[in-house]
Amino acid sequence: MNILDIIKTRRNIKKFKKDPIDKSKVMEWLDAATWAPNHKMTEPWEILFLGPETREQINHKTNFGDAPVVFVVISKKGKTEVEREENIAATACFVQNYMLAAWAEGIGTFWSSVAISQRNRDILNISDEYDVIGVISSGFPEEIPEPKPRVAITEKVKELN
Template sequence: MNIIEIINSRRNIKSFKSDPINMEQISKWLQAGTMAPNHKMTEPWEVFIIGPETRAKLNHKSDFFNAPAVLAVLSKHGSTEVETVENALATACFVQNFNLAAWAEGVGTFWSSMGNAQKNRDIMGVPAGYDVIGVFGVGYPEEINNPKERTPIQEKIKHLS
C-alpha cells in the first residue's frame, strides 16, 4: 500500500484477534513515531506500556476491545502555555505516525481518551506536568469497520486574499 491508501484505510479498531504483538514490533512503530514534526525538537512524548495489573485497574468498559497490547502516550508540558500546546500537537503527530506504521503492517489501534481522568492518571502514575494524549489498544483487527462519512475538504477550505 502507498501512504494515501494507508491513511484512507486506517480505522479505530473495536474488535481485536488474540494474536500477540511483540515488543520489538511495537518499538519499531514507536520509533517511526519519533519522526513526527516537533517545534524546537522538544520530543515531548513519553510512552507507558500497560501491563495486566494496571490494565485491570483502569477497568476500561470494553477492556480495549481485547487488544493484546495496551499503551499510553503522554506529552510533556512546555515552559510556556504555547509550548505546551505545541508539544501536545507534536505528540498527536507522533501517535499518528505510530498508528500508520502499525497499520501498514496489518496492525490496528483503538484510541481512548480515558487517560485524562484523574483516577486513571493516578493508576498509571502519570507525573504532574504531563498530558495523556491517549491510551491505545494495539493488535490485529478481528473486524475493520467501514469509514464514517467525512465532510468534503472543499467545504473546509477558505481562500484568503
C-alpha cells in the same frame, strides 16, 4: 500499500484478536513515530506500557477490546502555554505516525481518552507535569468497520487575499 491508501483505509478498531504482536515491531513503529514534527526538537512524548494488573485497575469497560498491546502516550507540558500546545500537537502527530506505521503492517489501533481522568492518572502515577494524550490499543483486527463519510475538503478550505 502506498501512504494515501494507508491513510484512507486506517480505522479505529474496537475488538482485537488475541494473537500477540512482536514487541520489536511495536518498538519499530514507535521509533518511526519519533519522526513526527516537533517544535525545537522537544520530543515531548513518553510511553507507558500497561500490563494486565494495570489494565484491570483502570477497569476499561471493554478491556481495550482485548488488544494484546496497550500503552499510554503522555506529553511534557512545557514551560509556557504556547510550548504546551506545541507539545500536544507534536505528540498527536507522533500517535498518528505510530497508528499509520502499524496499519501499514496489518495492525489495527484505537485511540482512547480513558487515562485522562484523575483516577486513572493516579493509577498510572502521571504527574501534573504531563498531559495525557491518550491510550493506544494495538492488535490484529477482529473486524474492520466500514469508513464513515467525511465532509468534502472543498467545504473546509478558504482562500484569503
